[in-house]
Each structure stands twice: as C-alpha cells, then as structure tokens.
Amino acid sequence: MYTVHKLALVLLVSYQAVAQMPQRQPTPNDTLKSPRILDDKRAVISVYAPKASEVVVSGDFQKQYKPLSLTKNDQGVWSVVTDPLKPDYYTYTLTVDGVRTMDPKNPIIKQGISSLENVMTIPGPETAFEDNITVPHGEVREVWYQSQSLGMMRRMHVYTPPGYEKGTTKYPVFYLLHGAGDDDSGWNSIGRAGFILDNLLAANKAKPMIVVMPNGSMPMNLTPGSNMNQVMSDMRTRFSNELLKDVMPTVEKTYRTLTNRENRAIAGLSMGGFQTLDVTLSHPELFNYVGVFSSGFFGNTIDEADTKYAKALQDPSFNKNKKVFWIEIGKDDFVMDANKKTIALLDKHKIKYQYKETDGGHTWVNWRQYLHEYAPLLFQ
Incomplete structure (x- = not known):
C-alpha cells in the first residue's frame, strides 16, 4: 500500500507541474499538410515559416530543377502550386532565406552522401x-x-x-x-x-x-x-x-x-x-x-x-x-x-x-x- 500511495503522490506532483507550465498556442503548422496532390495532378507544397523573407522549392518535377517561389499568406504559411505533373515519384527540397532544408511535413526522403531530399508521389496508372x-x-x-x-x-x-x-x-x-x-x-x-x-x-x-x-x-x-x-x-x-x-x-x-x-x-x-x-x-x-x-x-x-x-x-x-x-x-x-x-x-x-x-x-x-x-x- 505504501508503494501505491507513493506512486499516487508522484503522479499528483507531476500533474500539477504540467498544469502550471505555460500552454502552447496552436499555429497553422499543427494542421498543415504538404505536399497535397490535387485531382488535376498539381502538387501544393507548403511550409510554415512566419519569420522567413523568401522561400523557394526546386526539384526534378521542374525542367533543369528551375526553382519556384512560394508565396506567404497572412498566417505565415508559404505555398506554391506546381503545374500538372505526370504520375511518378519526384524529389524536391526547400530553401528558406538561403538555407536548404527539408519539408518538415513530409517524412518520405531520399538519402545521398551529403544531402537529403523529400519525395512526393503523383499517383496514376503510369506508375x-x-x-x-x-x-x-x-x-x-x-x-x-x-x-x-x-x-x-x-x-x-x-x-x-x-x-x-x-x-x-x-x-x-x-x-x-x-x-x-x-x-x-x-x-x-x-x-x-x-x-x-x-x-x-x-x-x-x-x-x-x-x-x-x-x-x-x-x-x-x-x-x-x-x-x-x-x-x-x-x-x-x-x-x-x-x-x-x-x-x-x-x-x-x-x-x-x-x-x-x-x-x-x-x-x-x-x-x-x-x-x-x-x-x-x-x-x-x-x-x-x-x-x-x-x-x-x-x-x-x-x-x-x-x-x-x-x-x-x-x-x-x-x-x-x-x-x-x-x-x-x-x-x-x-x-x-x-x-x-x-x-x-x-x-x-x-x-x-x-x-x-x-x-x-x-x-x-x-x-x-x-x-x-x-x-x-x-x-x-
């Protein structure tokens, strides 16, 4: 019984400590999805970066990997919509204020010897x-x-x-x-x-x-x-x-x-x-x-x-x-x-x-x- 009482006391103290912690405010990043594939085979690539001044994306879905600029909305979410893409698997990376980075909402990656790239799938019978x-x-x-x-x-x-x-x-x-x-x-x-x-x-x-x-x-x-x-x-x-x-x-x-x-x-x-x-x-x-x-x-x-x-x-x-x-x-x-x-x-x-x-x-x-x-x- 002593062990049970001691455990209950520890849990109570822990609960009180958590309750007193500052509560995190929700952000658009909580529900953000990227990439999103539209019915017409266009891809929407998005990232939450409210303090950034420039975000671009490059990948093999663009001829010669030509970068696309993302546009920021009033909630701090940057997005771009690609042209319709042939069904296949594509790689891409984001560059935020000159720093190459990953799409944090996309866990599918391709590994290289010194870099990582995200992978997105455009579904279709061709694949x-x-x-x-x-x-x-x-x-x-x-x-x-x-x-x-x-x-x-x-x-x-x-x-x-x-x-x-x-x-x-x-x-x-x-x-x-x-x-x-x-x-x-x-x-x-x-x-x-x-x-x-x-x-x-x-x-x-x-x-x-x-x-x-x-x-x-x-x-x-x-x-x-x-x-x-x-x-x-x-x-x-x-x-x-x-x-x-x-x-x-x-x-x-x-x-x-x-x-x-x-x-x-x-x-x-x-x-x-x-x-x-x-x-x-x-x-x-x-x-x-x-x-x-x-x-x-x-x-x-x-x-x-x-x-x-x-x-x-x-x-x-x-x-x-x-x-x-x-x-x-x-x-x-x-x-x-x-x-x-x-x-x-x-x-x-x-x-x-x-x-x-x-x-x-x-x-x-x-x-x-x-x-x-x-x-x-x-x-x-």
Missing part, C-alpha cells in the same frame, strides 16, 4: 511498373563487408528474387550502379529497383536474378594543389578495384550465384554509367550485358579513352562477347555532349550497341524507366 503492388516480393538487404581495397567497412544493397530463401537455385547477377551524390541506397529508395524487378518477374517479363547495388561514391584524396583530373582518375581506379576485389567476391561467396560472364550484367546512371564504361572496357571478360544510362566519358576522360581502352576497343571479339550493350539518354540531358562523343568513339572502333533517346533530362524519372526497359533484356 504501376514501379509501385508496391500485390505480387510476390523479393528481399533487399543492407550488406556490410570489410573493403580490403579501401581499408574500411562498406555497405551495399542486394536484391534477391521471390523464393530465394527457400530454394537452392543459383542465379545470374546484375550489378546496378548509382550516380554522383548518391550512395548504395539510391537505386532501392527513389530508384524503386526492388519493386520494378518484383513487378517484371510477376509479369514473366524478366529472368529471376540477384541485383547488387554497391556504393560507388569513393573517398576523395584531396590535398592542397590537388589536380582534379588526377583525383577523378584515382576515384575511378578505387571503384574498379573495390568492385573486382571486394564487392564481387563478397557477393559470390555469400549468395548462390552463377559466376561466368554469360550470367553477369552491369549498368549505371551518370557517374555509374561512366564507371560501367570503365569496367567494361578495362575488363571485357567480366560482363556479357552492359547498360549506360545518361552518361559517357566526361571532360578530359574522352581524350584518354582511345588509348586507355585500346586493347578492348581494337579486339575483334569484343562485340561477340557482349550480348547487350545498351545506351539510353534523355534529349534534354546536360551530359548529351559527353554521350555523343562516347558514341563517336564506339563507332570509330565499330563497337556495336543499341541506342535510345527519350524525352526528359538527367532525372530519376528517366532512370527508373531505363531500368524497366533494360532488365528484361538480361540473361535471355
């Missing part, structure tokens, strides 16, 4: 190929491993198809690379790779496969007076070494994989596309399937490519050992010049490839579509 729908689902694991090449623990995401855990089948492997600024979570979060593969498999449009999404962002050795071309070359070498010496051996030791060239594929977007080109032309014996999305040899790397990859480019058996060499890019992509120069190099050496231009620019809206088109070509 069925990438949606989480009622089909058998595979699993996506976060896999940590010791990178001997880099001397640190590293992480990759690995997709295994439905039924993997209960079976004994060995599977082909697809190495899927992200772009600059992202990490190994990109293809699974905003890229929706797991759902895209699930839906393709459920529709019998693709072969069951393991998809490995490594972290292609390498530590940079920046010192005073560093030559950026040398830094980039070092990062390219680091990625190739880690892929070949750490990532691939870890995958082939841990998972039930088919380990010959005929059962390996690689593809990447932007920086990952450049890494794909580098690995493919440096080690043509590894992959029979190659995909390059919104990419090419950037900057001075195009000038050295003819020499650096001479052995592969001049090898008459190169084409025979590449069942698919797929290149795809948006017509408004800012890396189109690098893409065209890369194609010219391949044409010069009579390297065979399939090429496609789509609408749009350098965005995940395109890259998810490219994965949806590329994956069914693999291991057929």
Whole structure:
C-alpha cells in the first residue's frame, strides 16, 4: 500500500507541474499538410515559416530543377502550386532565406552522401511498373563487408528474387550502379529497383536474378594543389578495384550465384554509367550485358579513352562477347555532349550497341524507366 500511495503522490506532483507550465498556442503548422496532390495532378507544397523573407522549392518535377517561389499568406504559411505533373515519384527540397532544408511535413526522403531530399508521389496508372503492388516480393538487404581495397567497412544493397530463401537455385547477377551524390541506397529508395524487378518477374517479363547495388561514391584524396583530373582518375581506379576485389567476391561467396560472364550484367546512371564504361572496357571478360544510362566519358576522360581502352576497343571479339550493350539518354540531358562523343568513339572502333533517346533530362524519372526497359533484356 505504501508503494501505491507513493506512486499516487508522484503522479499528483507531476500533474500539477504540467498544469502550471505555460500552454502552447496552436499555429497553422499543427494542421498543415504538404505536399497535397490535387485531382488535376498539381502538387501544393507548403511550409510554415512566419519569420522567413523568401522561400523557394526546386526539384526534378521542374525542367533543369528551375526553382519556384512560394508565396506567404497572412498566417505565415508559404505555398506554391506546381503545374500538372505526370504520375511518378519526384524529389524536391526547400530553401528558406538561403538555407536548404527539408519539408518538415513530409517524412518520405531520399538519402545521398551529403544531402537529403523529400519525395512526393503523383499517383496514376503510369506508375504501376514501379509501385508496391500485390505480387510476390523479393528481399533487399543492407550488406556490410570489410573493403580490403579501401581499408574500411562498406555497405551495399542486394536484391534477391521471390523464393530465394527457400530454394537452392543459383542465379545470374546484375550489378546496378548509382550516380554522383548518391550512395548504395539510391537505386532501392527513389530508384524503386526492388519493386520494378518484383513487378517484371510477376509479369514473366524478366529472368529471376540477384541485383547488387554497391556504393560507388569513393573517398576523395584531396590535398592542397590537388589536380582534379588526377583525383577523378584515382576515384575511378578505387571503384574498379573495390568492385573486382571486394564487392564481387563478397557477393559470390555469400549468395548462390552463377559466376561466368554469360550470367553477369552491369549498368549505371551518370557517374555509374561512366564507371560501367570503365569496367567494361578495362575488363571485357567480366560482363556479357552492359547498360549506360545518361552518361559517357566526361571532360578530359574522352581524350584518354582511345588509348586507355585500346586493347578492348581494337579486339575483334569484343562485340561477340557482349550480348547487350545498351545506351539510353534523355534529349534534354546536360551530359548529351559527353554521350555523343562516347558514341563517336564506339563507332570509330565499330563497337556495336543499341541506342535510345527519350524525352526528359538527367532525372530519376528517366532512370527508373531505363531500368524497366533494360532488365528484361538480361540473361535471355
């Protein structure tokens, strides 16, 4: 009884303390929702910032990420209404008085190596190929491993198809690379790779496969007076070494994989596309399937490519050992010049490839579509 009385006294004191605290005044932020998707597919993005003097939003729903200015009402809520948007998944960020920040009312985010972005969904039948729908689902694991090449623990995401855990089948492997600024979570979060593969498999449009999404962002050795071309070359070498010496051996030791060239594929977007080109032309014996999305040899790397990859480019058996060499890019992509120069190099050496231009620019809206088109070509 003494314990009960003591507890009651503690609760009474606590209640009195709370009752004496100043009561918080409600604000419009308490009921604010953002983003709100209207029936006509426009999005309303809002933030409560009564003391701010300027708020803008930028995202891949705008061509070239052109910022939109928000307008403040008399309650301190800033808002903007976008144009009608094609159903898809979009990223955006707010900038309040010059400081980049998140939409605090939207908990859905995309993570990068040094930044975060909000994600909003414009629903519609066009997104069925990438949606989480009622089909058998595979699993996506976060896999940590010791990178001997880099001397640190590293992480990759690995997709295994439905039924993997209960079976004994060995599977082909697809190495899927992200772009600059992202990490190994990109293809699974905003890229929706797991759902895209699930839906393709459920529709019998693709072969069951393991998809490995490594972290292609390498530590940079920046010192005073560093030559950026040398830094980039070092990062390219680091990625190739880690892929070949750490990532691939870890995958082939841990998972039930088919380990010959005929059962390996690689593809990447932007920086990952450049890494794909580098690995493919440096080690043509590894992959029979190659995909390059919104990419090419950037900057001075195009000038050295003819020499650096001479052995592969001049090898008459190169084409025979590449069942698919797929290149795809948006017509408004800012890396189109690098893409065209890369194609010219391949044409010069009579390297065979399939090429496609789509609408749009350098965005995940395109890259998810490219994965949806590329994956069914693999291991057929």
